[in-house]
Amino acid sequence: MLIAFKSKSSPEVLMYQEHAQRILDLLHKNPTRGVITAAEAAEALSVLEHEVSESKLHPENDVERDVHAHEKEEGETVEHAVMQRVHFSARAFPLLEMLRAAKQDNESIIWGV
Template sequence: MLYKFKSQAAAEVIMLQPDAETLLKIIGKSPAPQGIVTVDQVPAAVAALHKAIEAQEAAANAPAADKSDDETDTSGGVSLRSRAGPFIELLEKSAAAGKDVVWGV
């Protein structure tokens, strides 16, 4: 399933379900088929995303000896910063224009 995030202030952002649900959980939203991030909620959402990005990058930069086998990521996957970047940009542009961000509508 795809999530399509829309705003009247910026181009839509389309994400695969697992990635979108991860971002929604980070910002405190239920990964529901439909939802909204209001203009008032954007600052907290952006702050939560930046905090999660910093935490992931700190964990990735920690010495390998500090990580258990389960925590060691050798897949070279896409970082949270890369996945969240377009969504953060959409949130910021929408807030600047005074518009909400919706999905599934």
């Protein structure tokens, strides 16, 4: 399932729920529907930036890429696709950028509506 994060201050950010779950858990938010208010943006940004820093110290804990969601190389089957690591910092980056813009513009971020 996809989660579409929306804010007036930046373009929409789409994430698979399984990848957004870690971020939303850190922020104590429901993946089905929620809001990060303009007042919460600074704290949310701080929490996520700290988690990104921590994840860089322990990259072996990052989630593997879902090969079904990405294009296969020519002639490659899903069963033989090479699993690649996608670090938490890469997954969180679009939402971090959205949070920075929301904080700067005093806007909220919503999803599930």
